[in-house]
Each structure stands twice: as C-alpha cells, then as structure tokens.
Amino acid sequence: MKPTLGRIVRYVGKYGIHAPRAAVVSCTTADIVPGGDVAPLDSDMHVHLTVFTPGEQGQFPEMNIPYSEGGEPGTWSWPPRV
Template sequence: MKPTLGRIVHYRGKQGRLAMRPAIVTGTVDSVTPEGIACGDVPALDSDEHVHLWVFTPGASGGFPEFNVPLGEPREHQPGQEIPPGSWCWPPRVP
C-alpha cells in the first residue's frame, strides 16, 4: 500500500528507548514539490516508500518531525517482530 498524506502510521524511534509511537504522514513523493526542495523548505525523499512524519509523544512537547523515514520490515530475530530503529510501518490490523 502506498503512503498518502494524513495517514496514521507507527514510527520506531532511532534514539533513546527506541519506542514505537503513532505518527502522521506529512510528506510523500506525490506531495513534496521540487520547488520546496530547491529552496530548502523541505528535504527530498529517497523513494516512494520514504515519508516525512509528525511523531506524537506523550510528553509536554506533543511531538517532533522526522524526515525521509524509510518503510521498515519486521525483523524475525527480534521479540515482537519489531521494525528497525528510525523506520515506519502500517499499524497492525485488529481482528
């Protein structure tokens, strides 16, 4: 499934406790303009599976941006099938 603006995803932190957090997609290859990249307003994306995110946190700041985040694939050798640090995935389906 292709990421689109406004979709909720899960993001695994790349620092600290590597916690999973909810995030919203704020930029995709279809929404980031060459003009915005050229003037430095927004970073480029490496592929159509990379996205810009707003990551929600329970702290006072409420969240933080992450840029050019790759889609993560679960690692079979880790407990809970976690995705690699600094990546996003779709939320699991609830039966």
Template sequence: MERPTTGRIVRYRGRQGLQAIRAAIVTADVDTLDPEGVQVGAVPPLESPLHAHLWVFTPGARGGFHEYNVPPGDLPGTWHWPA
C-alpha cells in the same frame, strides 16, 4: 507494500533510547512533497516512493517532532502500518 500517503497514520520506531513505537502522521509523500521547498533547501527530498516525512506524536508537553525521509521497516528509525 502500500505507499504512504499524506494524512495517513503510521507507527514510527524511534532511533534512540528505548526505540519506542509511537503514532505518526505522514506530512509529505512523493506526490505531495513541495518541489520548490526541496529546491531551496526548506525540506529534504524523499529517496523513494516508500519513504515519508512524518510528524511523530509524543506524550508530554512537547507533543511531537518531525522525522524526515523515513523508510519503511521494523528497525529503529523506520515506519510501518498499524496492525
């Protein structure tokens, strides 16, 4: 599987409710994650090179939300490449 990289668009399957699939952008990958931010607890670490931090886009006034350390897959709470 191709590793996620910062700035790329992926699809994220929600963890709750309808588990809707939404567009998301990779905000950090293993190469761009700030180690000082992890060290001070400002941002969570990534468990593997295939995990990513995401900004998930939503319709409506809120606009979106962060998801951290998201693994690839097809289950709720995972990301995958657009078809």
C-alpha cells in the same frame, strides 16, 4: 501499499528505548513541489512524519524515514490490524 498524506502510521524511534509511537505522514514523494523548500525523499516508501509522544513535547518532526515491515529503529510501518 504506498503511504499517502495524512495516514496514521507507527514510527519506531532511532534513539534510546526505540519506543513505537503514532505518527502522521506529513509528506510523500507525491506531495513534494519541485523547487519548494521541503527536503527531498529517497524513495516512494520514505516519508516525512509528525510523531506524537506523551509528555510536554507532544510531537516532533522526523524527515526522510524509510518503511520497514519489521519495525526496526528509525523506520515507519503500518499499524497492526486487530
């Protein structure tokens, strides 16, 4: 399933303890306007994210993040169904 704007996903951090965090898809290939100022994406399964984190920072952007079903560091995945 391709990501869409506004969907909640899981992001696993690139650095440190690789903690999973909730994130919102802030841009997909379908949302990029030619000639605009948004960084390009490498594929339909790469997204720009706004990642939510506990603490003072609260949130931060991550750009051109690839999908990974296994949830490797520096990737996004769909939340597990429970």
